[in-house]
C-alpha cells in the first residue's frame with residue numbers, strides 16, 4: 001500500500017517540507033496530496049480536515065493509519081522504514097538528534113515569525129529582533145556541536161542524513177533567503193543541505209508555484 005503525504009504549498013509550508021524530505025531523501029515511495037494553504041476557500045480547509053482533524057498539514061496516511069504533525073510523522077517513518085535510519089543507530093547520538101528535533105519543533109518562534117519560509121522572496125536581509133538573533137546564534141551552536149561531536153561519518157548533522165536534518169531543512173531556506181550572516185561551519189552545512197537532490201527537488205517545485213499568499217508576502 002502506497003503512503004500518502006498531505007502537504008501545503010512547497011513555497012511556504014515549512015512543516016510539510018520536513019517529512020517530505022525524510023521520505024524523498026530515502027527513496028521511500030509515496031503519493032503526494034497537495035492542498036493549497038490560506039486560500040480562504042473553505043473547501044481547502046475541509047480537505048485538510050478530511051485527512052486530519054488537527055486541520056493542519058503535513059499528514060501521512062498509511063492504509064488505515066493516519067499520522068499528523070511533522071515530528072510524529074518522522075518518528076513513524078523511522079519505525080516503519082528502519083533501513084532509512086532516520087535516527088542515528090548510536091543511542092547517545094539518537095538522543096541528541098531527538099532533542100534538537102524537539103527543540104526545533106517546539107521553539108524558535110521569533111525566527112519563524114520574522115523570517116517566514118518563502119522560497120521566491122528576493123534574497124536580502126530584514127531587521128531582526130534580539131530574540132530572533134538569539135535563535136540564530138542557538139541554531140548555529142546546535143549545528144556546530146552536532147558536526148563536531150557526531151559528524152565524522154558524513155557531511156550532515158550526525159554524519160549521514162537523518163530526521164534531524166529534515167527538521168532543520170526549512171531553516172536552511174530561511175537563512176539563505178534572509179541573507180543571515182553565518183560562520184563557516186553553518187555555511188558548509190547549508191551547502192550540504194542545498195546540494196541534496198531531494199532538497200533541490202522541493203526547492204525547484206516551490207519556486208515554480210505561482211500561488212501567492214498575501215500574508216506571507218509582507219517582508
Ligand SMILES: N[C@@H](CCC(=O)N[C@@H](CS)C(=O)NCC(=O)O)C(=O)O
Nearest residue numbers: 013014015016056057058069070071
Ligand atoms: N506542529 C505542526 C504544525 C503544522 C502547521 O502549522 N502547518 C501549517 C502549514 S506549514 C498549516 O497547516 N496551516 C494551515 C492552517 O492553519 O489552516 C507540525 O509540526 O506539523
